[in-house]
Amino acid sequence: MKIFSKVILCICLSIIVGACSRSSTPSKNNNTGIGNYEEDLSDVRVKYDSKPVAASPSEKVSTKEKTSGIAVQFPQQVNSQVDIVLDSIAERNKNARFSTGYRIQIYVGNDRRDVDEAKVFIYQNFPELNTYLTFSQPTYKLKAGDFSSRLDAERYYSSIKHRYSMAMVVSERIDIKKSLQTK
Numbered sequence: 001m002k003i004f005s006k007v008i009l010c011i012c013l014s015i016i017v018g019a020c021s022r023s024s025t026p027s028k029n030n031n032t033g034i035g036n037y038e039e040d041l042s043d044v045r046v047k048y049d050s051k052p053v054a055a056s057p058s059e060k061v062s063t064k065e066k067t068s069g070i071a072v073q074f075p076q077q078v079n080s081q082v083d084i085v086l087d088s089i090a091e092r093n094k095n096a097r098f099s100t101g102y103r104i105q106i107y108v109g110n111d112r113r114d115v116d117e118a119k120v121f122i123y124q125n126f127p128e129l130n131t132y133l134t135f136s137q138p139t140y141k142l143k144a145g146d147f148s149s150r151l152d153a154e155r156y157y158s159s160i161k162h163r164y165s166m167a168m169v170v171s172e173r174i175d176i177k178k179s180l181q182t183k
Contacts, residue, residue, distance in 0.1 A: 101174035102153040103132065104160055106167045107142040115140040121163060126156065130178055143170070146178040 107118040115133065122131050122144050132143045144160075147153035153169045160167050 097176060098173050099148065099176050099179075101172065101179055102147040102150050102169050103143040103145050103172045103174065104153055104157050104167055105141065105143050105170045106160060106164050107140065108166065109140060110138050112140065115142050118142050118164060122160075125159075129156065143172070146174040148174070148176075148179045 106122065107115050109115065119131055119133065119142060122129055122142075126144070129144045130146060134141045134143075145153060145156060147156075150169060157167065157169050
């Protein structure tokens with residue numbers, strides 16, 4: 001019985017020691033360092049035919065040469081499809097009337113005389129800016145300008161804030177045609 005328990009103890013110890021030993025990584029030169037790891041993956045790479053295949057024999061193919069002298073072939077059908085898509089995008093952009101932009105919020109308050117005074121100030125000093133007056137009981141809001149970029153709005157804002165210290169640049173939906181007129 002003692003011999004049997006010693007044999008089992010030896011087997012268990014050999015299993016534990018074998019499991020804890022460092023495993024080696026496969027490599028060509030049998031170095032065990034991780035920095036020297038190499039493996040040939042050419043068997044799993046996707047292989048492509050070197051000859052380009054046309055979709056149909058009636059399809060025309062144009063050839064353009066790169067600066068390196070290698071001939072590249074582009075089907076005419078793809079070029080015409082890209083032209084159609086670009087034309088549709090250009091047409092959609094022509095029909096777009098509004099865009100996200102910026103306005104300067106000049107006045108927010110309850111007094112009608114103050115908002116009229118601010119409106120007159122904008123008309124006299126900045127006639128190129130459009131003003132937008134909104135009333136949500138009991139508050140008046142006066143906004144001016146249609147700016148496509150914040151930088152354009154900041155130019156006017158620096159002049160307006162001297163008179164109206166509560167003025168601020170706000171993001172809003174603007175009319176594209178009016179924003180092109182403001183410079």
